[in-house]
Amino acid sequence: MGENFITVGTQVLELFILIAVGFLCGKTKMLNDKIAKGITDIVLYIVCPCVIIQNFIREFNPDMLGKLLITGAAALCIHVVSIVIAMLVFHDKMPERNRVYRFALIFSNCGYMSLPMQQAILGSDGVFFGAVYIVIFNIVMWTFGVWLSSGDKKSLSAKKILLNPCIIGMAIGLVIFLCSIPVPPIIAQPITFLANLNTPLPMMIVGYYLSQTKILDAFKDGKGFICVLFRLIVIPLLAFGGMMLCGIRGTVLITCVIAAAAPAAAATTMFAAKFDNDAKLSVNLVTLSTLLSVVTMPLIVGFANTVGG
Numbered sequence: 001m002g003e004n005f006i007t008v009g010t011q012v013l014e015l016f017i018l019i020a021v022g023f024l025c026g027k028t029k030m031l032n033d034k035i036a037k038g039i040t041d042i043v044l045y046i047v048c049p050c051v052i053i054q055n056f057i058r059e060f061n062p063d064m065l066g067k068l069l070i071t072g073a074a075a076l077c078i079h080v081v082s083i084v085i086a087m088l089v090f091h092d093k094m095p096e097r098n099r100v101y102r103f104a105l106i107f108s109n110c111g112y113m114s115l116p117m118q119q120a121i122l123g124s125d126g127v128f129f130g131a132v133y134i135v136i137f138n139i140v141m142w143t144f145g146v147w148l149s150s151g152d153k154k155s156l157s158a159k160k161i162l163l164n165p166c167i168i169g170m171a172i173g174l175v176i177f178l179c180s181i182p183v184p185p186i187i188a189q190p191i192t193f194l195a196n197l198n199t200p201l202p203m204m205i206v207g208y209y210l211s212q213t214k215i216l217d218a219f220k221d222g223k224g225f226i227c228v229l230f231r232l233i234v235i236p237l238l239a240f241g242g243m244m245l246c247g248i249r250g251t252v253l254i255t256c257v258i259a260a261a262a263p264a265a266a267a268t269t270m271f272a273a274k275f276d277n278d279a280k281l282s283v284n285l286v287t288l289s290t291l292l293s294v295v296t297m298p299l300i301v302g303f304a305n306t307v308g309g
Contacts, residue, residue: 015116015203017296020290021208031208043112043201049169051115052131055124056173057188062179064128066254071129074248075136077240083108083144085230092223096277099149101227104264104285108231109147110137111166112202113262113293116193119199121258121301122251129255134172137259141267149275206266211286217280218288224281228255229263232296236261240304249308257304261295261297263289 025031058064086105092098108114111134118126142161161167176183183191218224239260243253264286272282 003086003155008143013294014120015113015199018203019207019210019290020202022204023211025204026208026211031204033180033212036205036208037303043198043205045165045198046153047201048111048115048134048199049165049172050167051127051174051198052166053176054133054188054191054195055127055131056177057183057191058128058177060178064125068129068132069225069247071132071252071255072136074239074243074252075259076140077131077242078235078256078260079106079136079140079228081238081242082235083140085235089226089230090223090285093153094278097281099151099275099277100268100272100282100285101223103145104268104282104289105227105230105235107137107141107149107241107265107267108235108262109265109290110134110259110261110262112206112260112266113290113297116199117258117297117301118255121305122254123293125251126255126258131166131170131173133256133259134166137265138164138166145267145271149271149277170300181300185194206290209266209283210290211268213283215287215291218284218291221281221284224285224288227285228292231264231289232246232261232293233300236300236304240300240308244308253308254301258297261293261300263293298304 022031071238080196086102089105090098090101092101099265110130113243114133115130118130139161142164175181193299236257240253240257243256268286269282271277
């Protein structure tokens with residue numbers, strides 16, 4: 001049991017070393033907002049789809065397809081439960097703050113923080129199932145998340161959902177997997193090179209944004225701590241317990257727990273800024289949850305790996 005905690009803790013520490021590099025780059029002005037935005041776009045539009053496609057380049061396996069569907073169903077249930085909890089727990093008098101608290105509780109950083117850990121702990125199968133979680137995350141975020149942040153159903157856009165780069169990557173990957181399409185090395189190798197950027201670049205960007213915030217401000221908000229408590233501990237433990245009761249074990253279970261245990265999504269800040277909600281609060285929640293996740297993620301993922309791995 002102790003070995004599982006040490007293994008997970010080591011992986012998280014490695015990721016936070018990369019975050020520290022990004023933090024230092026921000027403090028020394030080697031990174032700025034323009035560069036960070038450019039790198040973020042590269043990760044979102046190129047690297048993430050390549051990660052997904054890379055891990056779908058495999059022969060069709062009915063058992064893996066079944067597990068893929070189970071992962072999608074579990075991810076959807078986790079988001080629905082998170083939405084119910086968020087709507088019940090937070091009733092701030094200021095709508096622009098209330099929306100941010102709810103968004104941060106519901107949506108985890110299942111791309112930036114989870115995929116590297118799933119890759120490190122579970123290998124290609126972890127990313128294979130993690131890609132499905134990300135697709136569900138994007139569908140929920142660009143539907144309910146947009147409505148939550150804007151308060152206006154007219155803000156919903158089917159085009160934005162369908163043209164999301166991760167969903168496009170998932171569609172391409174599924175075709176390759178379901179049809180067992182052979183991908184020649186001259187194409188597969190560049191995809192692998194780009195996919196390998198998924199760990200260092202996102203972690204450095206998280207570190208950069210941490211360097212641009214007043215970290216102490218994040219520790220002064222009582223409701224913020226409640227939000228982070230649910231995001232980092234309650235939601236992943238509920239996900240773990242629910243999946244165990246349903247008889248789900250192994251890689252699917254650990255993949256979903258890793259995704260559910262991740263800190264608040266970076267999109268919390270992007271959506272807060274886009275829809276004129278409390279952007280400062282969103283930065284504080286992302287900062288606080290990211291810092292505390294260095295402790296909570298090893299404990300929760302290590303526990304889940306020991307009991308249900």
